[in-house]
Amino acid sequence: MTLRWIKVLLVLSMSLMCLFFALQNLANLDAVMHTVSSVLTMTGHEYYPNTFAFAINNEWLIQLAAWSIILLELLAGLLFLFATWQLIQQRNAPAQIFQKAKSMTFIAAGVATLVWFGLFFTLGGAFFQMWQTPLGDGALNDSFSAFASILLVTFFVKQKED
Template structure:
């Protein structure tokens, strides 16, 4: 029973983390636009100054990209909170039912992974080379920490209990 409560609290923590990032971004929209814009425009790239593809300089597209990040963070957070509720409801259920209640945790983790791996690591890091600037590098490294935390917690939560 204690192990189940630990898993519930970990899923809740992931939901709160996602929502806190989304809310902090909403409270700081101008810095968010600046940061996302600095990544998408590929400004100040010294190590790899050329790109095989393109940079994005359109202010509307930068704002749309920023809101996509915020909305996906919000969605991930809400899904984790819903997953928390499902786990709480099934906390006393037989192991197989409790295991099935974990499915929403996997969906929430998938959305969160799309944010911090798909958007930050893949698009930001590999495509837009955000690691080349101090502002981009700190977010690039941070996104790996969030992504790894989400995966480790999700792996632990999804383990079967005896």
């Protein structure tokens, strides 16, 4: 029973992490737009000054990218919150039912992984080479912490309880 409560609290923590990131981004929307713009326009790239593809300078696309990040963070947070509620409801259920109640946790983790791995690492880090600037590198390093936390908690929650 204690292990189930630990899992519930970890899923709740994931929810709060995602929601806090989204809310902090909303509270600092100008800084978010500046950061996303710096990454997408590939400003300040001295180590690898060329790209095999393109940079994005269109203001509308930059805003779309920034809002996509924020909305996906919100979505992940709300899905983790819903997953927390499902786990609380089934905390006293037989093992098979509690295990089934974890499914929303995995969906939430998928959305969160899309944000911090798909958007930050794949697009930001690999495609737009955001690691080349201090601003981009800081965001990339912080996103790794979020991504690693999501994976570790998800793998722990997935384990069956005795």
